[in-house]
Amino acid sequence: MPPVLQLRDVSLSRDGRAVLDRVTLDVGERQVHGVVGPNGAGKTTLLDVACGLVRPDHGDVVRRGEPLPLMRHRDLPRAEIARTLQTLELDERRTVLDNVVLGADHQPRPGVLGALVGRPRSSEDPALRERARVVLDELRIGMHARELPASLPLAVRKRVDLARALVTNPSLLVLDEPAAGLSGPERDELIKLLRSLARRMSVVLVEHHLDVVSRVCDEVTVLDDGRVVAHGPFDVVRDDPAAAAAYFGQAAG
Ligand SMILES: Nc1ncnc2c1ncn2[C@@H]1O[C@H](COP(=O)(O)OP(=O)(O)OP(=O)(O)O)[C@@H](O)[C@H]1O
Ligand SMILES: [Mg+2]
Incomplete structure (x- = not known):
């Protein structure tokens, strides 16, 4: 079985500066792959490339052995990919339930005709x-289905x-800082949830909270200035001198 997702030697420049520099990364079936690194290291950009939302200048993005085409956000369900953004973008005028339904709104209808027109x-x-x-x-937020998101605490909004x-039924879930702003107990809940999701899908996770990274991720890639400085299980990369210098030395857990 080819990996769920592979980035091979991916480079991307913006304004003449390398944002990603020869990044290689493999995500296996039902694996949780963490991406950590200092602010501006290129983590969010890496997620954009990994989802096909941004085409790299060089290198390949391969989804289950096939090149991943350039996609718009609404196309992601067709590749069984779901992506959350670093900033919450809920529709505050719609109920929680309608927000979730809209997440699936651009799934093609089942059947040949639906697939053709992508309605x-x-x-x-x-x-x-x-x-x-x-x-x-x-x-465990079903009780809020009919409420407006604005009235709810951050943990529920997230x-x-x-x-x-x-709701799009992804086999690859891509999350940008899902624990940002959560308290310790709220992060514990998230950890449990992510573990249970990882029984049925692969997850790529950018996160600064190292309690989440250490307890959820099977593998961690440390990014600094667009380059991979270390990768492997959390306990290994945490003790890696290059990773400590780039990130763990200063990161708060
Ligand atoms: N559209 C763009 N045009 C120019 N520069 C960009 C663009 N997008 C990102 N960058 C630059 O690329 C670098 C990496 O940005 P990115 O948002 O991927 O970092 P990050 O690791 O996610 O940071 P953070 O931890 O703050 O979220 C930054 O220096 C950023 O300024
Ligand atoms: Mg980011």
């Missing part, structure tokens, strides 16, 4: 609304965002 599913589709409810329940990604 969005209606947000009124009962099967889709039921699926959104199931995901909200799984994330789960709504996650539910929006999960």
